[in-house]
Amino acid sequence: MRRKREVAIIGIGQTRVGEHWDKSIKQLAAEAILNAIKDAKVERVDILYVGNALSGELAFQEHLGAAVADYAGLRTIEACKVEAAGASGAAALRLGYLAVAGGLADFVIVCGVEKVTDSPIEKVNSALSLGIDGEYEREMGLSLTALSALMMRRYMHEYGYELKDFANFSVNAHKNAVNNPYAMFRNPITEKAFTEARMVVEPINLLDSAPVADGAAALILCPLDMAKDFNPKPVRVAASVVVTDTLALHERKDLLFLEAAYLSTRRAYETAGIKPNDVDLFELNDSFTIMSALSLEAAGFAGRGEGVKLAMDGEIFIEGRIPISTMGGLKARGNPLGATGVYQVVEAVIQLRHEAGPNQVKDAHWALVQSIGGTGGTVVTHVLEGPD
Amino acid sequence: MRRKREVAIIGIGQTRVGEHWDKSIKQLAAEAILNAIKDAKVERVDILYVGNALSGELAFQEHLGAAVADYAGLRTIEACKVEAAGASGAAALRLGYLAVAGGLADFVIVCGVEKVTDSPIEKVNSALSLGIDGEYEREMGLSLTALSALMMRRYMHEYGYELKDFANFSVNAHKNAVNNPYAMFRNPITEKAFTEARMVVEPINLLDSAPVADGAAALILCPLDMAKDFNPKPVRVAASVVVTDTLALHERKDLLFLEAAYLSTRRAYETAGIKPNDVDLFELNDSFTIMSALSLEAAGFAGRGEGVKLAMDGEIFIEGRIPISTMGGLKARGNPLGATGVYQVVEAVIQLRHEAGPNQVKDAHWALVQSIGGTGGTVVTHVLEGPD
Numbered sequence A, B: 001m002r003r004k005r006e007v008a009i010i011g012i013g014q015t016r017v018g019e020h021w022d023k024s025i026k027q028l029a030a031e032a033i034l035n036a037i038k039d040a041k042v043e044r045v046d047i048l049y050v051g052n053a054l055s056g057e058l059a060f061q062e063h064l065g066a067a068v069a070d071y072a073g074l075r076t077i078e079a080c081k082v083e084a085a086g087a088s089g090a091a092a093l094r095l096g097y098l099a100v101a102g103g104l105a106d107f108v109i110v111c112g113v114e115k116v117t118d119s120p121i122e123k124v125n126s127a128l129s130l131g132i133d134g135e136y137e138r139e140m141g142l143s144l145t146a147l148s149a150l151m152m153r154r155y156m157h158e159y160g161y162e163l164k165d166f167a168n169f170s171v172n173a174h175k176n177a178v179n180n181p182y183a184m185f186r187n188p189i190t191e192k193a194f195t196e197a198r199m200v201v202e203p204i205n206l207l208d209s210a211p212v213a214d215g216a217a218a219l220i221l222c223p224l225d226m227a228k229d230f231n232p233k234p235v236r237v238a239a240s241v242v243v244t245d246t247l248a249l250h251e252r253k254d255l256l257f258l259e260a261a262y263l264s265t266r267r268a269y270e271t272a273g274i275k276p277n278d279v280d281l282f283e284l285n286d287s288f289t290i291m292s293a294l295s296l297e298a299a300g301f302a303g304r305g306e307g308v309k310l311a312m313d314g315e316i317f318i319e320g321r322i323p324i325s326t327m328g329g330l331k332a333r334g335n336p337l338g339a340t341g342v343y344q345v346v347e348a349v350i351q352l353r354h355e356a357g358p359n360q361v362k363d364a365h366w367a368l369v370q371s372i373g374g375t376g377g378t379v380v381t382h383v384l385e386g387p388d
Helices: A025-040 A064-071 A088-101 A121-131 A134-138 A144-159 A163-177 A191-196 A259-272 A289-298 A307-312 A329-333 A337-352 B025-040 B064-071 B088-101 B121-131 B134-138 B144-159 B163-177 B191-196 B259-272 B289-298 B307-312 B329-333 B337-352
Strands: A007-014 A047-051 A078-083 A108-114 A199-201 A215-223 A235-244 A281-283 A366-373 A378-385 B007-014 B047-051 B078-083 B108-114 B199-201 B215-223 B235-244 B281-283 B366-373 B378-385
Touching (some): A007 A088, A007 A337, A025 A108, A047 A064, A047 A337, A064 B235, A078 A088, A078 B088, A088 A108, A088 A215, A088 A337, A088 A366, A088 B078, A088 B088, A121 A144, A144 A289, A163 A191, A163 A289, A163 A307, A163 A329, A215 A337, A235 A337, A235 B064, A235 B078, A259 A289, A259 A366, A259 A378, A281 A337, A289 A307, A329 A337, A337 A366, A337 A378, B007 B025, B007 B088, B007 B337, B025 B064, B025 B215, B047 B088, B047 B337, B064 B108, B078 B088, B088 B108, B088 B215, B088 B337, B088 B366, B088 B378, B108 B337, B121 B134, B121 B144, B144 B199, B144 B289, B163 B191, B163 B307, B163 B329, B215 B337, B235 B337, B259 B289, B281 B337, B289 B307, B289 B366
Parallel strands (some): A047 A078, B047 B078
Antiparallel strands (some): A007 A215, A007 A235, A078 B078, A108 A215, B007 B215, B007 B235, B108 B215, B235 B378, B366 B378
């Protein structure tokens, strides 16, 4: 295959994550897009990719690419919607990366958006299950939370951990969200609060799980060699990798090994020419604490059964060995499903630009950003390199 | 921008269009994919793009890229779902084209799939409206059929046509479907049957509108310079263009001008270096006869208000000046929504390979293929060049 162009992120935009009763899905998306365009100061855009998981089910609008394009003042632009469950936003970035790296577009907008508050909570919960295997697991009454609970229970059994050992994942996320004006939950929590929280699906409790919410985030991509004309601090997309796995948990050889996460991070490291030790921060999928633990292991930051220890030892905090959820993660920034992958990248860009304020990871240069659909059916991994 | 690689279609696959009560959405997709892989004789594939409009709403499965990949024996492959209403399948081809033309992938599978018979008809009709503007038009009780009826009524009023003037669009489609073993309706119809058919939304009647159905179709793409190793008759993708417009019909300056279709065909002609006169067949969106008339006009085959004349004069038949719906079109092959765009391309490839049997367009070399989302909110246009 041919040598590809280097791709840079030159603009970012986001809305607050939370319950936007007063805004439609198109309004949220347009707000993030216009913020990103303003940040990048671009005047021309070639393509718009909209990452979204459940707009038809929850916000009553499909055909979202054109709908968002028009509302954001981009009528006639090339656009489509991309779906990969919780990894939809990251999958949209992958498409934008392909278009720019391949030389078929110069400026691409990647927008992730989700609107859940137009639907009652029962419908939201039901729609969330559309991302897991429908024929066997959902039909048997399983949900994403239930599947994650099975994984967590098995992990605890296999390696001898207790619920409180997972506390720091949520404590860290809430602590970091305090300084993120776009985050949904800006309150710190304690280990005690975590262990005593109301149970959802044993052993997963309320403070173990990320809240589903409304939100939109956007990125502007362009070739790296044009980037400095628009932004003094372009962030390079050093690797962009998508790997899929079976949706059905019962069909995996190993319940506690995220094979798609393993494969996609390995390929991402190889493409970027870095090793786990080079990574300064890791924006991972902390939809449930068990997913954080397994992601840390799959990405090579801990051995099997030792991901939780990184949390117990405080190595996941801003000043730790491998900071995660540095702006609050899915847990405390909130999880606007199809938008989440783009939020993660926006936050990594803020870190790599050294604009994260009190949450700044010192000398951050390499960020690993990973989005997961379902329990690992799709894993999208990006490596970002800062300008400094 | 850089010079791109030429892209070829080296494999095609499809299932019969109709009511597949015995097959799931994953089974349909896998059947088409495996047929296409067999046709292309490829052993390695880099990416799978799944075009689908309403799998979450009607087949209770999102996260469709990974779900289909796994079921088709492609676990771990890069995959995602692409949505652009009725143009979803064509939008998936556009993504595949970008990946191969840009040199970031060598072999890409493009699959379009839709399963509607898992849901009751009321739910199907309601879901179909998710592709039109939700905030004003659907909320006011409009549907895609109702919007199309408004366009048709205006067209008849403006240019002085009667219902029977549109008959040949459907007569042609049904005539051509007789020889297509994958078509849903293989019965010829008469002008009399057309004009006397049961009314749906005046002036649109049952034989004016394409039936929504189940189906899947697939394509294998690779660089043109590698194509002959796999297929003696590769079809070149000479142009691939996506243009969007406002979803809301009431916001368009002109109810009877498909601006996105106009722009995308103009750009496609320019990229391919051809003129309307060079086009040997035009697989268009004949979801309603009015859409066929407006598409013919937007693509430059007729002046404003004269698209219908091409039908009245028989110029749209196989032996006419600009054959359309050559294997039955949406009207008689059936319209499996997100799969339709891929079916259209599969049929054009059959024509360009000169394998269309009794429906063969003589000496077919250039095919124009156009998919439309909603009433023209997304228009995807491809120009295909045959091997001969």
